[in-house]
Structures are given as structure tokens and as C-alpha cells.
Amino acid sequence: MASNVKADGRATRWDDHRAQRKEEFVRAAVRAIDSLGPDVSVSDIATEAGVSKPVLYRYFADKAELHAAVGAWGTALVLDRVITAVLLPAPTRDRVTAGVAAYLDTIAEHPQAFLLLTRQHAGGDPLAAGKDQIAAKLARLLGDALRQLGGDAGAAEPWAHAVVGLGSSVGQWWLERRTMSRAAAAGYLGDFIWHALSGAAAEHGVQLTALDPMAGDATVRPLRKGTDG
Template identity: 65%
Template sequence: MSTPVKGDGRSQRWQAHRTARRAEFVEAAVRAVEAVGPDASIADIAREAGVSKPVLYRYFADKAELHAEVGRWGAELVLDRVVSAVLAPATARARIDAGVAAYLDTIAEHPQTFLLLSTQHAGSADPLADGKQRAATKLARIIGSGLRQLGVDSAGAEPWAFGMVGMAVSVGQWWLDRRTMSRAAVADYLSGFIWHALSGAADEYGVPLSALDPPDNVRPLDPGRQA
């Protein structure tokens, strides 16, 4: 019986180095896009990273792959903040308000980057595709958990979650591009829409969404439970 061959330590170190360098270049891309705008070129990004374009292309096959990595970075940032907000112990309405506020605050911190991600993929792969899938899946688990706590059918959790993510991306793009309304006003409209959609669905089941409010339910919803 042959002895298993251990992994090459040099290969593992190189992979770790490559992963770290890609993360550095993604951060440089975000800085370049924020400084130059959504049309920032590979040359702009390489300059911000302090490397040449050929070096950048050693880590990313093309601009689309780099944009996809920026998309994952942006989606992770939004997801971490929104999930933290909506899982905090509070009333159902307060959780929705907090989640919307966290989303708008995050994209407002990096407006050019999120405009790039939401508008600059015509004719190519959507750089936010993976992030939207992950966000909707996580949101579906949270909604599904809440519906089950209410004792009603949770089958609608997934389509509702995907619908809300799509709406949030569209509203965010519109707001960043137009700026015809204050962040507070956009937050009120968006959270109000989501609240009325979810509370209306709960009312149809004969159980008000407020049944999830403290003190009867002081524990945050568990996203680990499958919808």
C-alpha cells in the first residue's frame, strides 16, 4: 500500500501569496474606480496598485475577471453589514429599517464602485451575479425562519428574497446615479415597500408580522436554518 504524498509546501505558500495579492489588487481596483469613476481602466488600476499591467494580468485573465472579484468584494461587504443589522434583536419593522439603512450606507461609501457593478456589464457577465445569489440565499433563510416561527408556510421565502435583492440593486443604482432624493427618503420608501410586502403576506396567513417582535421573541432569527 503506497504512502500518501503530502502537499507541496511551496505550492501552498504560492497559492496563499496569490490569494493575498489578488485581494490587494481588488482593493486597489476599488480605490481607482472611486477616484476615476466606473470607466477606470486596467492601467488606472495597475497604477493605483503600484504595478505594471502585465503583472496585473498574471493574477486576472482580463478586466471582466477583475470586475467579478470586485463584485464579490462588494457583495460580501453588503451582506455582512445587512445581515448583522437584520439579525439584531428588535421589532420586525426596526430590523427591516436597519437592513435597508446598512445597505444604503454601504453603497454610499463606495458609490462609483457600486455604479460600476450595477451598470457596467452590458454584453458581458454580471459581476454581481454570484453576490446576488449568495445574498438572496441568505435572505431567504432569514425570511423562511421568520415564517416558520409564525407557524405558516415558508415556501415564498426564496422568490421573495430574490425579488427584494433585485429591487434593492435597482433602487441603489437609481439613487447613486440620479441623487434626486436624500438617503433618508430613499431608505423610508424602500423599507416601507419591503415592510408592507412582508407584513401583507403574513396578514394573508392570519398572523401579523409583529408576532416576531420582542419581548415574545427576543432572540435573533437563525440564518442557519434552511428555508
């Protein structure tokens, strides 16, 4: 029995070590992409990580799996920043604006890495799982808001996926073109998303500005960031 415990302990330590090494390699991949651009090779990433290419492939089956791991890193970063901004105590429209600004600020910190993630790949979309994860989180927030207002919560999921698709497209466009400042792009995108959501909600008899905190009320309500409708 004791031998089984020891074996289990060794397996757990190995799993932890492997997970830690994978995280280190993902961070190295991000550094390499940031430095060399979205066309960086696996060899370049291995060099940045201080290992050989075969060692890297012990942890990732192929380049697509490595890109997917970078996609998971990007998803976690975007979710953390955007959800934090969206849940701040503020008017609903301001919450939307803040969430959009947080998103563009985040991808601007690692423009080459997010360009790699938003472009088409032969091995599949490295952000596919991440987009679903972000959409699911937004759908829960929207669903809570609509239920609180007595609206049709069934709209939350398609609306959330629409917002994610729009954000991904505009983010890629801005990273590639830079035809306006990040603040201007965030303002235009935030306005569009707000009017799309508030207009669609109004069609169903729901006013999203009803979620705005009352004067002196610090309670965080589901959807927000804005002034008035």
C-alpha cells in the same frame, strides 16, 4: 515522502501568496474606481496597484473577471452590514428599516464602485453571484421566520430574490440621481419592502410582527426591525 510534503508546503504558500495578492489588487481596483469613476481602465487600476497591466492579468483572466472580483468584495461588505443590522434585537419592522439603511449607507461609502457593479456589462453581471448569495441568505432568514410562525416557507426564496432585485434597482437609481437624501430613500424603500413582506405574509395568515421581541426578551428572532404592523 518528505519531498512531497515540501512540495505541498510550497504549493500552499504560493496559493496563499496568490490569494493575498488578488485581495490587494481588488482593493486597489476599488480605490481606482472610487477616484476615477466606473469607467476606469485596467491600466488605471494597475497603476493604482503599483504593477504593470500584464502583471494584473496574471491574476485575472480579463476585465470581466476583475470586475467579478470587485463584485465579490462588494457582496461581502453588503452582507456583513445588512445581516448585522437585520439580526439586531428590535421590532421586526425596525429590522427591515435598519437593513435597508445599512445597505444604502454601505453603497454610499463607495458610490463609484457600486455604480460600476450595478450597471450593465458586456462581459456579464459582476454582481450575479453576489445577488444569488445575498438572496440565499435572506431566503434562509425568511424561511426560518415563516416556519417559526407556522407559515409557508416556500415563499421565502422568491420573496428574497424580489427584495434583492428591488434593492439593486433602487440603489442604482439613488447613486445616479441623488434626487433625495439617503435617509429619505432608505425610509421609502424600507416602508415598501416591509409592506410587501408583511402584506404577502398576512395573505397567508402570518403576522410578521409576531416575531417582535417581548419586553425584556433579548432573544434574536429571524426577521426584524420595525415597530408594529
